[in-house]
Amino acid sequence: MATDKRCLRVAEFIRQEAARVLQRLDNSHNQFFTITRVKVKKDLKSAIIYFSVLGGEEEKNETLSYLEEVSSYLRREIGKGMHIRYIPELYFRFDPSIEGSARIAELLKMAKK
Numbered sequence: 001m002a003t004d005k006r007c008l009r010v011a012e013f014i015r016q017e018a019a020r021v022l023q024r025l026d027n028s029h030n031q032f033f034t035i036t037r038v039k040v041k042k043d044l045k046s047a048i049i050y051f052s053v054l055g056g057e058e059e060k061n062e063t064l065s066y067l068e069e070v071s072s073y074l075r076r077e078i079g080k081g082m083h084i085r086y087i088p089e090l091y092f093r094f095d096p097s098i099e100g101s102a103r104i105a106e107l108l109k110m111a112k113k
Helices: 004-024 057-069 071-080 097-112
Strands: 033-040 046-053 089-094
Touching: 004 033, 004 046, 004 071, 033 097, 046 057, 057 071, 057 089, 071 089
Parallel strands: 046 089
Antiparallel strands: 033 046
């Protein structure tokens, strides 16, 4: 089992590399999304990549489909720069924290009026 510090380092590396690789890919669906954070399991065999996207449910589902479609390529590219025994399996989840923050800001703005 990896230490918490190592898990954090691996997660940050995956976040940076995923963002770099995805930026280079031709996104034919024209999704505009952001990789917000990555959580890596203690055994370093799987990682959950959280993303944020502007728009409704349709945009979230399209982005999730796109990310799942390119996940094997993404895993392979991330693995080129990692020096660990197993390259983590990648899973994708929508990160609702950005929407929550925007909603709170909107409520605060309404309260000031």
